Amino acid sequence: MPTAPGEPPDPADPGRVTLSDPVVPGAVNLRDVGGLRAGTTMTRYGVLFRSGNLARLGAKGGKALATLGLRRIIDLRADDEVAREPSRIRGLDVVTQRVPLFLGSVDSFFRDDLSLDEMYRLIVDESSDGVVAVVRGILADQPALVHCTAGKDRTGVTVALTLAAAGVDADEVVADYARTEALLPARRNRYVVALIRSMHPRAVNVEDLVARSPAPVMQALLADIDERYGSAAEYLRTHGLADDEIAELRRVLLRDP
Template sequence: MTTPTIDIELSAPVNLRDLGGIPIEGGVLREGLALRADDLTVITDEDARALVANGLTTVIDLRTNDEVGVTGRGPLANHPVTYHHLPLMASISAGMPDGDSPVIEHAAMGAMYARMAEGAAPQLATALGIIALAPGATAFHCAAGRDRTGVLAAALLLALGAADDDIVADYARTGTNMAAIMQRMKPTMGALMARLGFDLDAMNTVTISEEPMDISMHIMLTHLRERHGDALGPLRAAGLNDGIITRLRERALA
C-alpha cells in the first residue's frame, strides 16, 4: 500500500513574534534573542530569507516525528541555520481532547501543559541550553505556535525571571491569531490526521472553548508549583543548571 502524497502549501507565518520587550529580572528582554512561531517548515522562500537576514541562526522544532515526516525542514534548510528537533509529544493524539466532548476546554489544556513540562523536561532543558549558546536569534515552533511553543516560551521566561502575568500575557496573545492559524494548518495537518487514521468529520466538530486563553497558562504554572515547589523544578531535575540560566539572562539583557 502506498502512502498518499501531500501537497505542501507554503505561506507566511501568522503567529510569529519576537519575545523582545517582555519585562524580566534586571530589565527588559531584548529583541533578536528568541522568536516563537507557528510552523516554520512551510514558510515561503521569501520569508525564510527575511528571517535569516534579520539574524536567525537556529531553529528548534517541537513537533512530532510524524509531523516532521510530512514537511521536513522546509525552505530554511537552504540557509545556514542550525536545526534541532526536540519533540515535546510522542504523537499529536496527545493534544486531542479526551472523551466524547466536542469542546477543548482551556482548563484541560493547562493540565496537559503541566504534564508536558514534566514529561518533556529533558527536551525543554536542552532547548534552553540551545537558546543560551546560539550565536544569533533562535526561533522555536510547533504547528500552531500555541501549545508546545507556549510551554517552551513559558519555560524561557521563567528562567529569565519574568512575572507570571507577563508570561500569561505573552501566551494569550495567540488568541487573536487562532482563526488564521487554523486556516494555515488545515492542508498539512488535515492530510496528516487522515494518514494517521483520525476521523476528520468528527474532528471538524471539535471547537475551542470561548473562555479566555490565559486560564491554560495560569493552570500550568499553578500545577507545576503545587507538585514541584518551583515551576522550573522538572527542568532543573532534567539538567537545567544555574550556569545556563545565568547565560540566558546575560544574553537577554545584552
C-alpha cells in the same frame, strides 16, 4: 497544536500584530519575545523568537526570515509532522535542532479528548528532558527560533517556562502565551476544527486544542509549577539544568537593569 495534512495556505491576515513582530510571509504566529517586563528590566529584542511551522515559506518568506540573523532553529514537532510538512529553510545558515516534545501521537490528544490543562501537564511531567534540551539550545546559539506546528502548545509551554525561569513577570509570560489566539488565522482555525471534528465527532475539546490559548490555562500551569517546584527555574534545576546555565539564561534573555 499540530494541524492536519492538507491544510490550505494561510491567508494574508496574520491577526493582531505589534510593531516588534517580524513580517515573514508564510510564517504563522511568528514573534519576537523581546520587550517583556522582568522586574526592573525587560527581555532583549532579537534574541528569542517563536512561531508556527516554516513549511509555507516562499522566496519572500525565506528572505525575510534570513534578515532575523537566526543561528538556531528548534523544531518541537514529531517525525511524522516534519515528514509531512518539512521546513522550507534551504539556504539559511542555521543549526536545526529537533526536540520532539510529545510522547505519543498527535492524533492521540484528539482521540483522548484532553483539555489544554491536561496536555500541558503531560508536557511538563513527561517531556521535561525535552524542555531542558530546548533551553540549552537557546543558550548555545542566539538568535534562536522555537517552533512547533501552530506555535501554540508545545512552543507556548516551553517558551513560557523559559521566560519564567529567566525572571520575566508572570503576567507578561501569560500575556505572551495568550497572544497566539489572535495571531492564528480564522480561516485556518475553521478548516482544522472541521477536519478534526470529522475524525473525532464526540470530542469536546477540539476548538481549544486547535485554536485557543486562554490566559487562565497558562496562569494555572505556572501556579502548578510554583506549587510543586517552587519556581520555573527550580523545575529546570530538578530536571538537570545547572545553576550556571540558569544564570546564563538570564544574562542572555534580559537587558541589564
